[in-house]
Amino acid sequence: MNELRTDMLNIAIIPGTSRPQALNPQVVAWAKDQLAGREDVRAEIVDFGEFNLPLLDEVIPAGANMYQNDHTKAWGAKLAEFDAFIFVTPEYNHSISGSLKNALDFVASEFNHKVAGIVNYGADKGVRAA
Template sequence: MLKIAIVIGSTRPHRNGEQVGQWVHQVATKRTDAEYTLVDLVDYPLPLLDEAMPPSFGQYANEHTREWAATIGQYDGYVFVTPEYNHSIPAGLKNAIDFLFAEWHNKAAGFVSYGVAGGVRAVEHLRGTLAEVKVATVRTQLVLGLHADFENYQTFKPTAHHEEVLGTVLDDVVSWSTALATVRK
């Protein structure tokens, strides 16, 4: 069975990403097409990239890198839950991606973004970053606005429409992850 990680990309206190990620996980686990796991960057306190060798060498000297590599390497695909900070992705998410290389290869990713402008600019940056580590990204993304989808900008209020779009994101990630399994072999 495919294994898909739902990655919460924000680590800041009082973040909206945790409740969005939990909702994505709750919706995903109703499905039977893959095993869905929540991966919260808060649980992997990576320092700023501190490996002496480039990640493409795969020679990880630090235990935190090896633990992160083992976590990411076990998945066939990803759904990134990301806010938009200053027209881009959170530094912690970028750093977590930069720590690894081969563990990301030939896998698929989808996106659930949120922010004042729905997080669309963050996802555009994330697509480019993931392309460099050989992650294929699906076109459909779920966009959440802080004004419309969060009460007082902090309590997530998903609608039935959001669940439908998320279903399409998950369908695409599963489909592409399945296809890329042959490439990974």
């Protein structure tokens, strides 16, 4: 098994929608391709859809980092692995998608003191989603 280099920037690329037939997978692939070949970056696509997050169901606010549900614990643990995040999001109704907002609301401290970037697209180039 390959060991992760400690001098590498570990980046999660997070798709911004779970809508069927969306353009998002192609834009996510493009974002990942931009990082391909760099020896100082490890990029992984982390799809919140794979964590089966229902509409926010945690009783305690995320900032307390006292997750009760297994899906939240798994989502938080996965995000904690990364140094930085790239959110690839379309603009839906002058904002990000509801599914991305829901996924972000589950956690908090996993994003603290980490770099985030946004690749956005859609109506008016997606600027309102950014």
